[in-house]
Ligand SMILES: NC(=O)C1=CN([C@@H]2O[C@H](COP(=O)(O)OP(=O)(O)OC[C@H]3O[C@@H](n4cnc5c(N)ncnc54)[C@H](OP(=O)(O)O)[C@@H]3O)[C@@H](O)[C@H]2O)C=CC1
């Protein structure tokens with residue numbers, strides 16, 4: 031059994047903490063606020079999926095210099111930079127193996143200064159934090175992980191039949207595949223205020239979705255047909271999901287648009303390509319964020 035510390039007690043942090051604790055791993059979750067840590071320590075985490083379970087989990091408001099097998103960084107992309115600095119401050123050079131699970135690709139910039147064992151992953155689950163101790167598993171899927179650098183702890187020990195984790199050889203193509211999904215689904219659901227499935231069932235939205243997939247796959251030099259069928263499959267599988275971007279807008283929070291569409295716009299500029307659909311959705315989401323201010 032592994033010793034795991036999870037930094038970030040939001041939707042994904044709570045989901046992973048509950049699932050790994052149910053599987054008998056020793057999990058500590060680092061919360062941003064002391065009240066949440068206290069609540070988890072007294073009440074545990076309530077996992078709501080096909081079953082409902084109260085799971086005892088240890089929580090702390092401060093990352094501690096404990097030897098663990100794996101440090102999972104489950105914060106939003108824009109929070110990774112300060113979390114990495116904090117990890118360095120607490121652990122010095124003796125940092126445990128780390129797993130970063132953010133959407134998009136912007137967090138990769140923050141990993142370049144580290145010379146430690148690093149895994150990156152993509153989460154194909156839907157999760158929603160209902161309150162400090164309750165997480166709703168809104169869409170069951172898989173987790174894919176890949177080695178970004180070094181020789182991290184083999185993750186197959188964490189994989190379970192009902193919560194599978196697959197190893198992927200090439201981290202870049204794994205993240206690029208997910209990036210196209212997020213570039214297409216997240217901003218459009220945010221702009222139109224619809225669940226993921228409606229991007230397929232509404233013919234006008236679907237036309238725009240296809241153009242976005244065409245444009246982003248061209249910028250990333252990936253096959254359009256494969257990318258489109260992957261995006262369609264995710265829309266079907268997560269048809270009733272509120273995307274994380276729409277959820278952030280509804281909660282009055284900044285979105286991960288810079289880590290998602292922002293990356294495509296930078297790549298397009300470097301390659302001298304036009305990306306008008308991406309530019310449009312980027313500015314639209316930034317405009318919606320301003321409305322929240
Ligand atoms: N939710 C989902 O279904 C999916 C999410 N993802 C990706 O997973 C990542 C995490 O998403 P999600 O869990 O939804 O995000 P949330 O915003 O729900 O969770 C992030 C948590 O990290 C906390 N946090 C921020 N900074 C720190 C810090 N310095 N120390 C400790 N905790 C901190 C936040 O606290 P506070 O709220 O106080 O800022 C928040 O509780 C994102 O990149 C997202 O795109 C991918 C697929 C699906």
Ligand SMILES: CC(C)(CO)C(=O)C(=O)O
Pocket residue numbers: 133154156211212215216226264268271272273274275
């Ligand atoms: C796969 C998808 C689009 C599921 O909603 C997601 O990753 C997100 O919402 O950020």
